[in-house]
Amino acid sequence: MFCNDHRESREMLVEINGILAEAMECFLQYVYTGKVKITTENVQYLFETSSLFQISVLRDACAKFLEEQLDPCNCLGIQRFADTHSLKTLFTKCKTFALQTFEDVSQHEEFLELDKDELIDYICSDELVIGKEEMVFEAVMRWVYRAVDLRRPLLHELLTHVRLPLLHPNYFVQTVEVDQLIQNSPECYQLLHEARRYHILGNEMMSPRTRPRRSTGYSEVIVVVGGCERVGGFNLPYTECYDPVTGEWKSLAKLPEFTKSEYAVCALRNDILVSGGRINSRDVWIYNSQLNIWIRVASLNKGRWRHKMAVLLGKVYVVGGYDGQSRLSSVECYDSFSNRWTEVAPLKEAVSSPAVTSCIGKLFVIGGGPDDNTCSDKVQSYDPETNSWLLRAAIPIAKRCITAVSLNNLIYVAGGLTKAVYCYDPVEDYWMHVQNTFSRQENCGMSVCNGKIYILGGRRENGEATDTVLCYDPATSIITGVAAMPRPVSYHGCVTIHRYNEKCFKL
Known part of the structure; x- marks a missing residue:
């Protein structure tokens, strides 16, 4: 601006717009001394100023400072800031932090200020860390009731991402079904009907909402029952379960x-x-x-x-x-x-x-x-x-x-x-x-797990059993080999159930 033949080099006074005086003072201090104190009060405008003037070292230092300040009360705001300024690493860390501390995050003001798509991005995730699904339902209803006239039309779309079938039946009857907003929303009736059917029929009825989030300690697993290794061979007494997520x-x-x-x-x-x-x-x-x-x-x-x-x-x-x-x-x-x-x-x-x-x-x-x-x-x-x-x-x-x-x-x-x-x-x-x-x-064996079809074992043309596990994804029509069974087996049973894991996810 000053050393080349720009207009500013010929003027006595140059006006720089969009920068606070405090930010310019901190920035100039860094330029001349190589030192500046980054605080929660100045980090945002210091970051924006260093970005404007392309001082990447200071910009990165501000981003690093924000990472270290992550807290349930501010992580969503920092995530939005990171998204605005294309800070992919900071954005990812904010999102991971919010997913892992969702119960606390959902209690703060920033959560209630999320837009619809940001909220859905969290509540549809299998990685959401919660003790039980009731917490997701309550968080969604708090968000809706915050601006009920504006957000009432979004209720059905939001509830399609809450796993209503996995709510405790008593809670479902005493809290969900009696909620006035839900009662006055006919488009939600199908979701309620699905949950009631699941409470009666269990895993016979599968949908994206019947798949447990892993943080609750439950996972959808395939159970292989018995079978034999070859024609005329011994019948196996084993019952073993396979978790496709962990292998x-x-x-x-x-x-x-x-x-x-x-x-x-x-x-x-x-x-x-x-x-x-x-x-x-x-x-x-x-x-x-x-x-x-x-x-x-x-x-x-x-x-x-x-x-x-x-x-x-x-x-x-x-x-x-x-x-x-x-x-x-x-x-x-x-x-x-x-x-x-x-x-x-x-x-x-x-x-x-x-x-x-x-x-x-x-x-x-x-x-x-x-x-x-x-x-x-x-x-x-x-x-x-x-x-x-x-x-x-x-x-x-x-x-x-x-x-x-x-x-x-x-x-x-x-x-x-x-x-x-x-x-x-x-x-x-x-x-x-x-x-x-x-x-x-x-x-x-054949079973549906996590929305995909698994084909396990079986007997080949030579009469020998195989230990292969294939996964067919109907969404892409792609079939892949994903694992090996503990032993070759055929004539076995294969079913999918929800199983509680003793070592459930913890922070």
Whole structure:
């Protein structure tokens, strides 16, 4: 400005706008002495002045000073300042600090001054550190009530990021449902309905809001039950869980008195059922995930193996199978409250080793073996309201020893010694091929966890089991190998539950 041929070099008085006198004084002191005292009062304008004059050493010193001042009462303000001035490192540290101290941060004035998008950025995060989800709900409602007329229209959008299904049922009834704003917001009713259904049905009902935040000590894990390593090999008694986020495997209570094979496994609420098995077993066991123990419950009416189980609207259905002589059309329904199995309408076609899952309020039985030599391409759909079966669009390949899961009102099928993963839309009654796995396998495990589909183990064409874990993301249609199982296994059960981690996240 002064040493080159600029206009200012010819003027007696140069006016510099937008800088406080105090800031200019501190800045000049630094320029001439190389020293300046940075304080909470001057750091902001000293930073802005050093940025304007491109004195990077002083600018960085101010940013470092702000990092050291982070506190629940000021971190959001410093984060906004960092965002304005493109200080990526400071911004990241502020956000991490606010996520880890959210309970304290949400009590301060700065929290109530967040805009909607800034608030959503925090409450949608899996990394949010809280003791329980109730704290997120209360923080959101405090924010809304701060400027209720202005923020009332935003309530539904905000509550879609609060995990209402994970609130304690008593709290949900006594606090959430009676809130006047929520009662007068019809668009929130669907979120309330989802939470009520989850309180009744448990993990049968999955959505982004049913996934626990890791800081609460809970995580969504895949439990692998039993299986065997090879044809004619020993049946394994192991029950082990896999956490896809950490990649860790942990051992749970072993299957009791278990030398059977080709049994069926499913999750009921947050527990696990195992039924039947070779030869003609009627035994049914429940794994209590809270106590980590297995409990024997009412036996099946008809012994079977090579059958499948699925949960539909809070009840367990045992479907088809083999009794050593013929395939079974028999279907039994278990009510855990009465501890009773009752016969319901039989399958239209008796099959063993089909894929079975529930979706949009109905049960779907896909493929399977009607006899020793043939495979079925039929899709049989059960409606519990009418206690009747209908045939739907056939699967593109006739296979047995396949597995199915449902996610986002679609059904995904893998196995049957094919590489293909097929997807079925039960509303449109339409099948499509979505992806290939890396090798052919059958009798693999399949489970939905954290919004993705995992395919675990299975038997290859040579009869040997595999220990691979594949992850299919429906959002991108990409399949990747993510882990190895503790041992190769096939004919095993795979389910997803919420598990409490003894070593939960702590600051």
